[in-house]
Amino acid sequence: MLDLETFRHSTSHIMADAVKQLFPASKLAIGPAIEDGFYYDFDTEKPFFQDDLIKIEQKMAEIIKENLPFERTEYSHQKAEDVMKDEPYKIELIRELPDDKVTFYKHGDFIDMCRGPHIERTGLVKHYKLLSATGAYWRGSEKNKMLQRIYGTAFFTKEELDAFLAHREEVKKRDHRILGEDLDLFSIHQEEAGPGLIYWHPKGATIRQLIEDFWKSEHRKSGYQFIYSPHIAKINLWKTSGHWDFYKEYMFSPMDIEGQNYILKPMNCPGHILVYKTRVRSYRDLPLRWAELGTVYRYERSGVIQGLLRVRGFTQDDAHIFCRIDQLHKEIMDVIKLAIHIFRSFGFSDFKIRLSTRPAHYVGTIERWDMATDALRQAVESLNIPYETAQGEAVFYGPKADIDIRDCLGRAWQCFTVQVDFNLPERFDLYYSAKDGTRHRPIMLHRALMGSLERFFAILIEHYAGAFPSWLAPTQAIILPVTPEQIEYAKKTYSELLSKGIRAEIDSRDERLSERIKDASLSKCPYILVVGEKEEKEQTIALRQRAKKDITTISLDDFIKLIKQENNPKD
């Protein structure tokens, strides 16, 4: 039985063979199979372009046609270095190998150091495709030379390859970085301002405000209150919290203010704890559910920063719940329910939960851990959501649950976390006074539903392919007067919509109607309202719905009713 990994790895040898034949000066680095295919890194004088990939594919076809056998050999270290004498990267690797023997695989004239296994003959490869070329540092380190990587894939059947390529095309079309620019949603100014720092443009900011308003209103209904805390604090706060010890590599370098070191906050928790400590809290005051759209800054290497998905500054939809042990169960249930409700409201319906339990080293009592873990488990089970248990994989301060949401392309994104914390209440000496006046430690829950607004926005853009549902669309309706004679009627329509809280625009540019309809469609606005002589006379509008061909003539009132119905997310 042929396994796909072996199959793809052999294809990467065939590709390397083709590259060496076409570009004999190129040096081989490594070429493993990966999740969706394979790659091979080469040290070449210039990058590979699309034309090169086509030539390489053609050369691969020749090698496949020859149906060459893959042959395994073992050499001594000395012999191995001889065989690879023109391949400096291979020599480097050979010298690190602990074994006496080094395994090689050969097909035709191409020989590569490789553990194997491989398929029997090159002719078995039929359905393959080179996907892209990109720069990649030797051994992934920016200190090393930049090599040229070619990504490719291979499948057993044509159907599988076609499905993969179609999916890939769809993912590309939905790329939030491209849509973000096309739809004028956000920008990143790597050179001028720095990588991983997001500027939300008016249209993106409108969506963000709609998300925030919805989030706040749902939290208010669920008994949350809000906090605003500053973005910097003295370094000592992070020493008390333990972040300076455990999290330092993600924290930005300190700023000196009057001889004291201040740090940009990577977390909101210590701030909420300071607020907790401003008053003596009674058992009656708990639970306290404090939420903050808190913008945090975390260091990520510039090499791993990517669009809105991996950034240096992002806004967490954070909250901390301070509760008694007898309240923990309900609080966890409610948090998970709220998360699922929010996700459903954005059109996600496929979830997977991972429950992480007590590790070898932990703080708090086993009894509390068990209680918290049971509460998490029961919450998940009562919601009928599939879950897996990651035994012993919680961090030392408490059990947690994560939720992956699956988007319309079936990709899983981790957003939600609820984390039980027995540790910070200890470190900051938090307490509440019981009915009898004795002091007790509250338990803290950390939770973020969407995780980061930036990342969630990326997921939404790709999930909706930029065609946001009406309640989230930055512009809900674009009004197009057929001729300048209808501009007045268009303006009246516009004012009417605005006064009803509908986000509308007029496009009365001196362009042909078909041109303006095309532009409005490209903007992915859900409704296009065309008003001509007939519509003005009848006080109606000609309505085009996004992704629908037919045009309906309706009264403005009916349109307002229609859009108002869509103005709230549906769970």
Place this chain on the structure above:
Amino acid sequence: MLDLETFRHSTSHIMADAVKQLFPASKLAIGPAIEDGFYYDFDTEKPFFQDDLIKIEQKMAEIIKENLPFERTEYSHQKAEDVMKDEPYKIELIRELPDDKVTFYKHGDFIDMCRGPHIERTGLVKHYKLLSATGAYWRGSEKNKMLQRIYGTAFFTKEELDAFLAHREEVKKRDHRILGEDLDLFSIHQEEAGPGLIYWHPKGATIRQLIEDFWKSEHRKSGYQFIYSPHIAKINLWKTSGHWDFYKEYMFSPMDIEGQNYILKPMNCPGHILVYKTRVRSYRDLPLRWAELGTVYRYERSGVIQGLLRVRGFTQDDAHIFCRIDQLHKEIMDVIKLAIHIFRSFGFSDFKIRLSTRPAHYVGTIERWDMATDALRQAVESLNIPYETAQGEAVFYGPKADIDIRDCLGRAWQCFTVQVDFNLPERFDLYYSAKDGTRHRPIMLHRALMGSLERFFAILIEHYAGAFPSWLAPTQAIILPVTPEQIEYAKKTYSELLSKGIRAEIDSRDERLSERIKDASLSKCPYILVVGEKEEKEQTIALRQRAKKDITTISLDDFIKLIKQENNPKD
């Protein structure tokens, strides 16, 4: 004709005399008249307490009763040093005097180096009061010794003194720092997190959200769009903008990220400019009105930081308008109108505008300056608001207007600024393309209405004395069941209010009703809803309005109608 300053300065001599008689070891520093009275600084072993002030006042009364004459003398430098030989601070001052002669004033046995003039005799002082004692550095520098300052005041008539003291008492009662703590609105954690950094507690955050929501909605109606920009950027951005040259002392020290210096933003403008530059803007796109509730960080010496009024981190209700020269007039008009509308909505009705015009050194053409200044002037005049012109006092990059608002105690607060800017569009090479395709520079307006949310919150707390109008009150209604039997009815009432978007609380603690009414009153909640057996039976509530004695029995529906009417600010 006696002038008040002389009169108060003489009173400070009388106070210093009394201090020397009671605390002979204390050393004299300086004792000038100030806006509301006078002070004198002493070097003493221990601070002055309230008891000391009473004793000093009594001793002053004796000195006044003796009706001693103030006598002027002149001494040579040498003689002056002899006379003041036990007063090291005076010696220090004498040695800095350029004149040959040093003037002294003497009454009774007390002699002080002083330019004068003074009143004739101590008996003229009748209506005076010592107000407070506090530490103060010699010559205002933290590097010098901490001295003890006593503040006092004096008036010609008893009526004036009484009025002053009553006003002072009122100001004290409204102190936002005290009310902020009493009403659980915000906190500052000088030790743990740093001075000048504000933590908004749930009740304060509720008010802030209401202010923000109102602000956003008014801006949306006025054709603004919104931006979110990060809190840090590379130092080069601030070099391009010129802030690094002109504003460095207010900027925090840089942070190193991968060998690049980043700065916490003291201003939002460069971020908005980066967004402007992401697209070619056409003459048709202007004006662009981009607003941001942007949190900025500015360095202030810890010595000058004060409550919410002077802080290190604050959120500006900022906006930048990019417009053509032919749009400038309308934009300025609209900005000032919007500001006045917002202020009126918060109950302010007394304004004073200051218009700053072209200084000696400026950028841009005289024609543009005149046009912008005229636009500012016409806007102000059309609104019938008193204004003064500060000739030549604009900064080099454009004319501006500031508005002072006067609170209910008659105190003036500067909040609003609109600033025309000919400079940044130049520095960042901004342009728009005209109808004929040629490139033109837009003009930028910077404007903040409330200025800083933190500072505006301080003004609101003091203006309302913590008794926020219903639309801003963090809790609009507190429901008090008379006995535990009415808890269910109280909860039903509560749910009903909540479902109508009214911010309600129940206080069903096991305390006497009178106690709970007292607590609810102290919280300054606008409505207290008492529900007893009778109310439950009749499905009504017994309503107490804040600051009103009488209790009305009304139906819940009528109450909801009442409060809904108040749910929007009135301009």
